[in-house]
Each structure stands twice: as structure tokens, then as C-alpha cells.
Amino acid sequence: MKLPLVATRLIIVAFKLMVAAIVVLSILPLLTGGIGLDLDGGNEGGMTLDDSTIRVEMPITVRNDGFFDINDLQVSFIFMNDDGDVLAESEGEKMDIPAGKETDVSIEIALDLLDLDRQVRSDLIFNGTEMMFDAKISAKYTLDMVQLSVEAGSDMGWGPFIRDLQVEEWNAYTTEEGDDRFVNVPFSFRADDFLNGLQTITVTEYRDENGYTSNVTQSVHLSPQVNEMAKIPLSQEAYDRLMNSTANATVRTTLYILDCSTYDEGDLNMGGGGGGGNGDPIYDLDLQWESASINSDGYDHYLIVSYSFRTYQIYQGQQAQVYLEYWDTQGIQGSVSEFVVMWDQVSNTYWIPLSQDAYDRVSYGDEQVGIRLNVYYQSYNGLDEQVFIEQWGV
Amino acid sequence: MNIGEFDKKYFSLAKGSITAAVHALKYLAVPYILFAFGLVALSNQDGPQRVADLLTEMQTLVLIFGIVLTVLGFFKGAYPKGSYSRFLFGITASVLVIVYVFSLLLGGRTEDVIAQEAFELDLYLIFVLFFFPALLAVLMQFGEFADHRRPFLEKDGRIAVKEKEDPEDHRFYHDFRLRYGSLFNGLKLARSTLIGFVVIPLIVIILMKAGFSSLNVEEVDSMMSNLDDISTYMVMLGVPMAALAFFKGFYPKGSVSRFVPAVAMVLVTLYWIWVLGLGGQFVFDSIEEISINLDFSKLLLLVMVGTALWIVYYVLELLLYRPEWKDAGFPKDLRTKESRKQRKLRKAEAMVAAEKKKAEEEKVASEVPQNPAEDVTTPVQESKEP
Structure with missing residues (x-):
């Protein structure tokens, strides 16, 4: 064969070998696990709110032990509703992963809430919703001659970010400051951690059946548990109607965030008894006489009795005085008094010391005995009293 | 058919041995060893008996057909290209290869065993695919005979050596002539x-x-x-x-x-x-x-x-x-295969012919008139003449 032809053949063979080498060097790391993702990075991903954009960041480590750089690695997301209409698109930044290195990259889902229409946004924030999304990962490899893109679709549950908005009308109370009259209505809600510190507006509106309205606007900083008090100014007439139970008033708290709103409302009834509307700090006061017992070691004698009550939220954390006294036909035989912190659920057991005579009477006699429980908080006095005969007689 | 072409004067033991060795390797040794390896692997892994039976049966076929094809290859190689003797042994061998491969299907049993042990594989379809190149291999024997018949006869002195074509009469489209x-x-x-x-x-x-x-x-x-x-x-x-x-x-x-x-x-x-x-x-x-x-x-x-x-x-x-x-x-x-001596001879002849042609051209050039203008125009006018 002639030399130029041999040379041409050699060039062709060399070229094909080069291409084959490129192909083999590209495929080999994939087969041997030289290219991989490590999702167990030390940094935890998190959700943040940047203006109106929710960003979910997921740090990953991309290991490229291959022979070629991975270029233009990009992760993008398309969010859709159930009908497949595109609601929002999020496109990550392009990144390069050099060969032979591990590179920490952050995959970011960015969802601008203002890209969503108001109804979808409102559902997302206050009710939570499922959104379909397509994730697309694309990258170039083998000297940019191979482009891989993987698309995966799935559902993703979002929110609710703000929930349990509750107007606690049963804890509402009135105050007088000089000539000014107010009704104080507590309200509460919960917000996702990532919304911490975000400032929102609440408007609490008072309305009675006479058409009187009044409202107060508050700036509220979001936190996982928000407890606020709306102090609504009232006219003297409205105040009077409220206090003598002729107002039939309602109170509504509306929360505004990202051009969406939600509200809760309740009826106010300040004049009558019962409920929290009359300013009682506690409810379900229960002296558990049925489970009471006496105890003696021959020298010391005790009556053991338990009680429980629940506290309206607004009064929780404050102190009340509990007074327990035991009496029989001979008079008061023992008592206990102490301050307790009012939590949602309060339950205590007390050992009331008894004299030998009192113990003997209740143990062996046919005595009528009774126990009285008083809970004092400011001007409030809660009472539960029970009387029995020969409760522990032989 | 000229029976004389089977004569031992055309017979080359060395060439026959080479072709026989190639045939033995291709149709006997390699398949036999492959099946033997298969049997050993099967016995080591305690494989199914029906596969072992199948491989044993195939080995027997390989032995029979392999030996026959080796013998045919020997005779084919021993006779020169273009002879009836080589053609006959060549075409018999190439047809027998088709029969050989078909017989390995064992009337469908090979396919059945593969289906039972692995997956359903249409071996007959694969055989059909094999058949077309095998058919071309048969035709190649005809082709070889047709191509080499004349040189064989020329070498044998039974026909006159064909004269070389004059390059001056050849146009590029003449390249497509079948000859x-x-x-x-x-x-x-x-x-x-x-x-x-x-x-x-x-x-x-x-x-x-x-x-x-x-x-x-x-x-x-x-x-x-x-x-x-x-x-x-x-x-x-x-x-x-x-x-x-x-x-x-x-x-x-x-x-x-x-x-x-x-x-x-x-x-x-x-x-x-x-x-x-x-x-x-x-x-x-x-x-x-x-x-x-x-x-x-x-x-x-x-x-x-x-x-x-x-x-x-x-x-x-x-x-x-x-x-x-x-x-x-x-x-x-x-x-x-042209020997070095023949190649040198051919090149030397070509050089002599070229020098001779050049000398003739120089001679013609020396005989033309000295006037350059006439030198240019006259041949053109002459060439237009019928």
C-alpha cells in the first residue's frame, strides 16, 4: 500500500481511537460510581422568605471523579396546578463541577408567591395546597459534547404557612382608662418558622347590632406562636350596650399578608355569667372528692384530695390562690393554701394534716364531712364544695 | 468438465495444507473447544443435564462436519484458482457450511433448550440472516472461478495471453466496463x-x-x-x-x-x-x-x-x-501475490516503455519546423481533418 494511503488510514484509526477513548472515559466513571450526589451534607437545607419569594435550599455535594468537567449544571422547577397550567417557574443558576473534585452546590427552589394568582396564593398561605411540579436537571459533560437532562414530575405539599387564626372572644374583657372605654379581644395564630420576624397587619373590627363599628389596626411580627390583644376603643354607648348584654356584638380579626387575607370572628357577650366572656380566668373547676382518701402512719394523719381546673388562654401563666379546707361536725379541721400558676390544665393533689380526733371521727364515726375549694384571682372567686357522710367509716 | 484439472500436476500439498489448517481451525477446533468449555463450565456449576446433552450432541456434529470441511479445504487449497477442481471442492465446502450451521439447530431443540433455560430466541430467524452471507460465500466460489479461469488457462498455455489495452483509447467512463x-x-x-x-x-x-x-x-x-x-x-x-x-x-x-x-x-x-x-x-x-x-x-x-x-x-x-x-x-x-522479482521486472518494463515513448516524442519534436506560430496552428488544423 502506498505511503499517503497508509498515513490516511493511520489518521482515521487515530481519530476513531480518540473518539472511542472519549466515549470510554465518559462512560467509565458513570459505571464505576465516580460521579455521584451526596445528599447527606452537613448543612441542613431550609426555607426562607425573601420579599415575596419562598426559597427552599437543599445543599448537596456533587462528586466528579470522572475525566471531564461537568458544566452548566442547572436545576429548574416548574410549578403547575391540577390542570397542568404553569403557575410559576424557578430556574437555578448554572454551575460547573470540575473533574476530580467534590463541589458543594445548593439546589434552590424559588417560588415567587406574587407569580401565583391571588386565590392560589391565599390557599397556599392559609390552607395549604398540593402543587404539581416538574424538576429538571441538566448538565453538559464530555467537553460539552454530551448534554444530559433528567425531568421528573411529582406533587409537593406546601403550607399552610399561617394557620389556626382564632379570635378568643371568651377571653375578651373591657377596660376603662379615664373617659376612654375599650374592649380587649385576644387573638392568636401560628406561623411557619421561616416567616419569623415578618411584619403583617391585622385589623380587628368590633360591630354591634346597632350598627356601631370600631376597629384597631395592628402591626404584628410573625413567630411560631403569635398571641396578641386587640384593644378596640368603644364609645360610652356601645360600651354600655356591651356591658348590659344588649349589644349582640361580633368581633372579627382579619390578617393581611402578601395581598391575601384570612379572618376569624366571634360573638361577644360581656354582661352575662359563664364562659370567658364574663372575665372568668378558669373553667371546669373540679374537686375530685371521689378519689379522696385518708392516710395515717399512727402518728401523722392526712386527708389526700385532688382538684383540677382549666385556664383561659389569656390568663395562662398568671398566679391564682388556691384554698382548700376540710371540716366536719366539730368545725374546720384542716386547710391548705398556696399560689398556683394557671396553665391550660391545672391538677394538684394535697395532703391536708388532720388531728388524731378528726382522723378518728372520720375513720370510726358516723360523721358528716365536707371539703371546700376556693380559687382566687383578682376579684374572681371560684368555688367547689362537696359534703359526704361516713366517707371512710368502718 | 475437464477431468484433467484434477491431475496431480496441479496439486500443491503446501497450499492444500494451509487451507486445510484454516478450515480445521474455523470449523473444527474453535467450535469444538468452545463447546468443550461450555460443558466444563456446566459440570462445574452443576448445570442442567439437557444443556449438557445438547452441547455433547453439537460437539459430535462439529467433529463430523469439521473433519469433512477440513478435507474439502485441503483439496480446495491444493488446486489453483480458476481450475474446475478447486471450484468443485470450494463450492461443496461452502454449501456444506450452510448445512453444518443448520444442523446445529438440531431440528429446533437448541431453540427449545435456550427458551427453557434463558429466554425465547428465534434461532431460525438468526439462521435466515446467516443464510444470505453464506449464499454470497457460495457465489464467491463462482466469482473466483470466473475471475481466475482465463489467467489459469493462459498460464497453462491453453489460450493466448490477452494483449494489454492501449491507454490512449481509454476514457474515464470506460472504467465502468465489466471486464x-x-x-x-x-x-x-x-x-x-x-x-x-x-x-x-x-x-x-x-x-x-x-x-x-x-x-x-x-x-x-x-x-x-x-x-x-x-x-x-x-x-x-x-x-x-x-x-x-x-x-x-x-x-x-x-x-x-x-x-x-x-x-x-x-x-x-x-x-x-x-x-x-x-x-x-x-x-x-x-x-x-x-x-x-x-x-x-x-x-x-x-x-x-x-x-x-x-x-x-x-x-x-x-x-x-x-x-x-x-x-x-x-x-x-x-x-x-506478486513476487518481488516480478514487481521489479514490471516496474523496469514500465520505465523502459516510458523512456522509449519520451525518446519518440523528442524525435517527433526535432522534425517539426522552426517557426513557432506554424508549430502551434498546424497540428490543430490537422486534427480537424476527417
Whole structure:
């Protein structure tokens, strides 16, 4: 064969070998696990709110032990509703992963809430919703001659970010400051951690059946548990109607965030008894006489009795005085008094010391005995009293 | 038939031994050893007895056919190309190869055992694919006989040696004359092209489809459909490529008639690569909710550039071999092994002829008038004369 032809053949063979080498060097790391993702990075991903954009960041480590750089690695997301209409698109930044290195990259889902229409946004924030999304990962490899893109679709549950908005009308109370009259209505809600510190507006509106309205606007900083008090100014007439139970008033708290709103409302009834509307700090006061017992070691004698009550939220954390006294036909035989912190659920057991005579009477006699429980908080006095005969007689 | 061509004066023990050795290796030793390895592996792994029985039976067939083909190969190689004796042994051997392969199917038992042990594989379809190149191998014996008959007879002195063609009378389109072609070379190249571009890819596809079918998974349905499409393309492109390969091999190096199908073949090969490479796009979306798209079109184009370089090769081949072919009087490319002595002699003859021609031209030039103007015009006028 002639030399130029041999040379041409050699060039062709060399070229094909080069291409084959490129192909083999590209495929080999994939087969041997030289290219991989490590999702167990030390940094935890998190959700943040940047203006109106929710960003979910997921740090990953991309290991490229291959022979070629991975270029233009990009992760993008398309969010859709159930009908497949595109609601929002999020496109990550392009990144390069050099060969032979591990590179920490952050995959970011960015969802601008203002890209969503108001109804979808409102559902997302206050009710939570499922959104379909397509994730697309694309990258170039083998000297940019191979482009891989993987698309995966799935559902993703979002929110609710703000929930349990509750107007606690049963804890509402009135105050007088000089000539000014107010009704104080507590309200509460919960917000996702990532919304911490975000400032929102609440408007609490008072309305009675006479058409009187009044409202107060508050700036509220979001936190996982928000407890606020709306102090609504009232006219003297409205105040009077409220206090003598002729107002039939309602109170509504509306929360505004990202051009969406939600509200809760309740009826106010300040004049009558019962409920929290009359300013009682506690409810379900229960002296558990049925489970009471006496105890003696021959020298010391005790009556053991338990009680429980629940506290309206607004009064929780404050102190009340509990007074327990035991009496029989001979008079008061023992008592206990102490301050307790009012939590949602309060339950205590007390050992009331008894004299030998009192113990003997209740143990062996046919005595009528009774126990009285008083809970004092400011001007409030809660009472539960029970009387029995020969409760522990032989 | 001239029985005299079986005479021992044509017989070459050395050449016969070489061909017999090649046949023995191809049809006896390699298959026998492969089956023996299969049996050993099977016994080591306590494999099924029916497979062992099958392999033993095949080994027996290999022994029988292998020995016969070795003997036939010996006689085929011993007689010279173009002789009836070589033709007879050659064609018998090539037909027997078809029977040999068919007998290995064992009347469908091989297929049944494979189906029971692995997956359902259409061995008869694979045999049909094998049949076409095997048929070309039979035709190659005819081709070899036709190509070498005249040189054989010339060498034997039974016919006069054919005179060389005058290069001055030859135009480029004369390159397409059938008499310049070698049937054997054409059929051989067509056969290898058919095997490389149709038979092997189709067998791979048949094996892949059989494997995928055995998985019984819906996700591979679209891939199976793709394989069917690729099969169709392989046949649609492979058969014309084999036809082009025939003409490329048929005509000698340095001829336009070889260059044209060679370049056409490269172009079809480029398209073949593009089709087989799925146009550089691999889309896998059989798994629910996940779609994988691999765009390797640039890499595929690089492969195609490598293949396209063959066009440069064929251009060079045309330019480099054409003067040689012309000087040799446009002979057939019979690829006979020319000894160094013969080659030197041929070159020396060519040089002498060239010098003689040059001397004649110089002589003619010295006889023309001294006036340059007349020198230019007169021959032209003369050439226009009837």
C-alpha cells in the first residue's frame, strides 16, 4: 500500500481511537460510581422568605471523579396546578463541577408567591395546597459534547404557612382608662418558622347590632406562636350596650399578608355569667372528692384530695390562690393554701394534716364531712364544695 | 468438465495444507473447544443435564462436519484458482457450511433448550440472516472461478495471453466496463458489508429484544418499538450499502468506477451511523414521571467526521493508483501475490516503455519546423481533418 494511503488510514484509526477513548472515559466513571450526589451534607437545607419569594435550599455535594468537567449544571422547577397550567417557574443558576473534585452546590427552589394568582396564593398561605411540579436537571459533560437532562414530575405539599387564626372572644374583657372605654379581644395564630420576624397587619373590627363599628389596626411580627390583644376603643354607648348584654356584638380579626387575607370572628357577650366572656380566668373547676382518701402512719394523719381546673388562654401563666379546707361536725379541721400558676390544665393533689380526733371521727364515726375549694384571682372567686357522710367509716 | 484439472500436476500439498489448517481451525477446533468449555463450565456449576446433552450432541456434529470441511479445504487449497477442481471442492465446502450451521439447530431443540433455560430466541430467524452471507460465500466460489479461469488457462498455455489495452483509447467512463471487475472481490466485500452492517446489528437487536421480552416489563415496550424501527433502517440502508460495496470491491483501485461507489458508501455509512446513533438523541421516558434525555449529537458528529475521512482516503487512492492501473493496461484486480522479482521486472518494463515513448516524442519534436506560430496552428488544423 502506498505511503499517503497508509498515513490516511493511520489518521482515521487515530481519530476513531480518540473518539472511542472519549466515549470510554465518559462512560467509565458513570459505571464505576465516580460521579455521584451526596445528599447527606452537613448543612441542613431550609426555607426562607425573601420579599415575596419562598426559597427552599437543599445543599448537596456533587462528586466528579470522572475525566471531564461537568458544566452548566442547572436545576429548574416548574410549578403547575391540577390542570397542568404553569403557575410559576424557578430556574437555578448554572454551575460547573470540575473533574476530580467534590463541589458543594445548593439546589434552590424559588417560588415567587406574587407569580401565583391571588386565590392560589391565599390557599397556599392559609390552607395549604398540593402543587404539581416538574424538576429538571441538566448538565453538559464530555467537553460539552454530551448534554444530559433528567425531568421528573411529582406533587409537593406546601403550607399552610399561617394557620389556626382564632379570635378568643371568651377571653375578651373591657377596660376603662379615664373617659376612654375599650374592649380587649385576644387573638392568636401560628406561623411557619421561616416567616419569623415578618411584619403583617391585622385589623380587628368590633360591630354591634346597632350598627356601631370600631376597629384597631395592628402591626404584628410573625413567630411560631403569635398571641396578641386587640384593644378596640368603644364609645360610652356601645360600651354600655356591651356591658348590659344588649349589644349582640361580633368581633372579627382579619390578617393581611402578601395581598391575601384570612379572618376569624366571634360573638361577644360581656354582661352575662359563664364562659370567658364574663372575665372568668378558669373553667371546669373540679374537686375530685371521689378519689379522696385518708392516710395515717399512727402518728401523722392526712386527708389526700385532688382538684383540677382549666385556664383561659389569656390568663395562662398568671398566679391564682388556691384554698382548700376540710371540716366536719366539730368545725374546720384542716386547710391548705398556696399560689398556683394557671396553665391550660391545672391538677394538684394535697395532703391536708388532720388531728388524731378528726382522723378518728372520720375513720370510726358516723360523721358528716365536707371539703371546700376556693380559687382566687383578682376579684374572681371560684368555688367547689362537696359534703359526704361516713366517707371512710368502718 | 475437464477431468484433467484434477491431475496431480496441479496439486500443491503446501497450499492444500494451509487451507486445510484454516478450515480445521474455523470449523473444527474453535467450535469444538468452545463447546468443550461450555460443558466444563456446566459440570462445574452443576448445570442442567439437557444443556449438557445438547452441547455433547453439537460437539459430535462439529467433529463430523469439521473433519469433512477440513478435507474439502485441503483439496480446495491444493488446486489453483480458476481450475474446475478447486471450484468443485470450494463450492461443496461452502454449501456444506450452510448445512453444518443448520444442523446445529438440531431440528429446533437448541431453540427449545435456550427458551427453557434463558429466554425465547428465534434461532431460525438468526439462521435466515446467516443464510444470505453464506449464499454470497457460495457465489464467491463462482466469482473466483470466473475471475481466475482465463489467467489459469493462459498460464497453462491453453489460450493466448490477452494483449494489454492501449491507454490512449481509454476514457474515464470506460472504467465502468465489466471486464475490469473482479466478481470474487465484489462478492467478498458485499458479504463483509452485509455481515457488518446488517447481520450482526440485527442479531444483536434480536438478542436484545429476546432479553427485554423475557423481563415482561411494560416500560421496555417503547424501547422494543425503537428497536423494530432501527431494524427496518438497518435493512433499508444495509442492503444498498452491500450493493455499493459489491461495486467498490468489483472494480480495481484507481478506477472511477471504484471511487464513485466507495464515496457513496461512505455517505450512506454516515447516515447509517446517524440512524443507529438515534440522531444523537436518546430519550427514555418509560418510567412514570421520569424522563431522561441524552443529547450526544456532537459526539456522534465527531464519529461521523472520523468516518468521513474515508472520502479523503478514496480520493488519494484514485489519484495514486490510477497511473499504475493505466500503465498496467487496465487489468483486473485479482490480488494475486506478486513476487518481488516480478514487481521489479514490471516496474523496469514500465520505465523502459516510458523512456522509449519520451525518446519518440523528442524525435517527433526535432522534425517539426522552426517557426513557432506554424508549430502551434498546424497540428490543430490537422486534427480537424476527417
